[in-house]
Amino acid sequence: MTAAQRALPRRWPLLRSGNLHGGWPSAFWFLLPALIGFVAFYLYPAIRGVYISFTDWNLIANEGDWVGTDNYDRLLDDSRVWDSLKVTIRYTVINIVSQTILAIGIAVLMDRLTKSVVIRGIILFPWLIPNVIVAMLWVWMLDGNLGIVNEFLGWFGVDPIRFFTDTDKVIPTLAGINTWRHMGYTALLIFAGLQTIPKNLYEAAALDGATERQMFFGITMPLLRPILALVLVITIVGSLQVFDTVYVATGGFGGQPGGPANASRVIYLYIYQNAFDFNQLGYAAAISVLLVVILLAVTFVQLKLLRAGESDLS
Amino acid sequence: MTAIADRIEQASGAFEPSARLRKLGIGRGTAWLILIVILIVSLFPFWWALRTGLSSNSELFAGEQSLLPVGYTNNNFERVLGTASETEILDSLGRQNTGSFDFWQSLKVSVIVATAITVGQVLFSGMAAYAFARLRFFGRDKLFFLFLSGLMVPPIFTLIPNLIFIKNLGWLNSYPGIIAPFFFMTPFAVFFLRQFFLGISREVEEAALLDGAGHFRTFFGIIVPMSAAPIATLAILTYITAWNEFLWPLVVARAPERQPLTVALGQFTAQQPGTSPDWSGLMAGTLLAALPIIVIFLAFGRRVVDSIGFSGIK
Secondary structure: OOHHHHOOOOOOHHHHHOOOOEHHHHHHHHHHHHHHHHHHHHHHHHHHHHHHOOEOOEOOOOEOOEOOOHHHHHHHHOHHHHHHHHHHHHHHHHHHHHHHHHHHHHHHHHHHHOOOHHHHHHHHHHHHOOHHHHHHHHHHHOOOOOOHHHHHHHHOOOOOOOOOOOOOOHHHHHHHHHHHHHHHHHHHHHHHHHOOOOHHHHHHHHHOOOOHHHHHHHHHHHHHHHHHHHHHHHHHHHHHOOOHHHHHHHHOOOOOOOOOOOOOOOHHHHHHHHHHHOOOHHHHHHHHHHHHHHHHHHHHHHHHHOOOOOOOOO | OHHHHHHHHHHHHOHHHHHHHHHHOOOHHHHHHHHHHHHHHHHHHHHHHHHHHOOOHHHHHOOOOOOOOOOOOOHHHHHHHOOOOHHHHHHHHOOOOOOOOOHHHHHHHHHHHHHHHHHHHHHHHHHHHHHHHHOEOOOHHHHHHHHHHHHHOOHHHHHHHHHHHHHHOOOOOOHHHHHHHHHOOOHHHHHHHHHHHHHOOHHHHHHHHHOOOOHHHHHHHHHHHHOHHHHHHHHHHHHHHHHHOOHHHHHHOOOHHHOOHHHHHHHHHHOOOOOOOOHHHHHHHHHHHHHHHHHHHHHHHHHHHHHHHHHHHO
16 A cells, blocks of 8 residues: 555545556556557657757658758858847747736736626637737738828827838837737736735735835735746747747738748748748758757746745745 | 625725725726726727728728728628629729638638547546546656646647658648647646546545446546536637647648638738738638637636636646
């Protein structure tokens, strides 16, 4: 009998003995479909992806020869890789800052004003809509000639802004669109976190004469740290992998995906182009490996820095 | 019931937070105003798409910016649905239809793909989750950890190997090819259901097992009915995610008759000319493609909203 089994109450003799839930024979059929899926579409491709990055795989011939570290050597010298990383990081930083600040604001407002499911539903709604549709809605609203947003800005004397055709503005524009889609989701995560903070902490602080500002930075933010760490990991990892919005929003209406002048060519798009436009799957796989390393490093560092597992509440 | 509970909660919390907000210098009214602006920002693009879809292109190009449709017409929706005649198309576009997609065929693909993925993924992930939550077998915790580590694998990394795998199976441009990678499991689904199964009392289950029911009968007869709510929530989230998927069907289904709505709409956008694109047709198509998601959300919004806190906090 294992320690875990001994911990079970005596009225469950079969569980205590371990006979009832014993072994692989009974578990096998429950696990089989999921195991097939995991091995075929997660484990095997992850290993094969690394292998492909050492070949010159060609999708049309569907074969590739071992080329050693050629793809990685090329990657280090390819300024377009580093340009696309810079574009991606710029997008991520703008997106994270705007999204997190807005989401904290919305969450605090909702926490104070209402727990209405309808209001939470409306705020969450854009998150459920496919990226493709979100991109199209905003391409129309932000159109340089006919867009309602430029019309609106015109009332305040602002000249029409070329949101998608100006190389400096395209990335902030895309980040703004993504912020619109995700701020409700992030706000709900933070809102859920706010519900875990005991209200009597605020009452006690208020009795001691703490100001609203002191309570926000002294109580709310520290106790929200675990959820903020999680939110930041989700949003940063997600932002580094942006693709759909960029592909659709910059690819239509006579434009090239990643345009204008590659100002919005994010790393995902560059991988996509190498694989499916240039038919260099080995090289695309090598850049993917680089991206995975970056994603793992970001996640690891963030969780360490934010000590996500710990809450000051215990 | 819950609505009443909400109202009581609001009423009882009304005093204290408003006093605190006043300290901040923001009245309750101002706070509500900000929240309402956020709600409008969340919903306005959808109204604008509907308004544009019901407008005629010629009036749009004349620069009309009324909040209501300009030059009201059903023609754009009819064009997308394929019920408009050639002359009607010429009338509304002033030219031949450049770029189009077969809405009904793509709708069919989206429905088949999302339904198959939801059924397979929820069933098989649920079975695996039961094994991880309840059965005892060698290496269980290590295997579960391995499954969870699949959460860290970014989709782009497995995209290329998976595509080669599907190509080798001869499944390009086919339903099995689009469905397979999501059919058997996702690490999130297994994790999500395992959490719920762990929380179910063992007593009923123990009784069933003592009565000689096998694990399959226990699972389908007791565990599944007792977990109907979380299973429904997961099914809704899975359906929406499958409906919104873009990158995988984009690379695996190049043939128009196997493209789901997201991909078909993306291609439709890419075919639009830079000068005088068919805005009203695009917005009509966009809304129609989002309609199933909107209907699901109206029907099951509360489940989706409530699930957000769970997936965040665990």
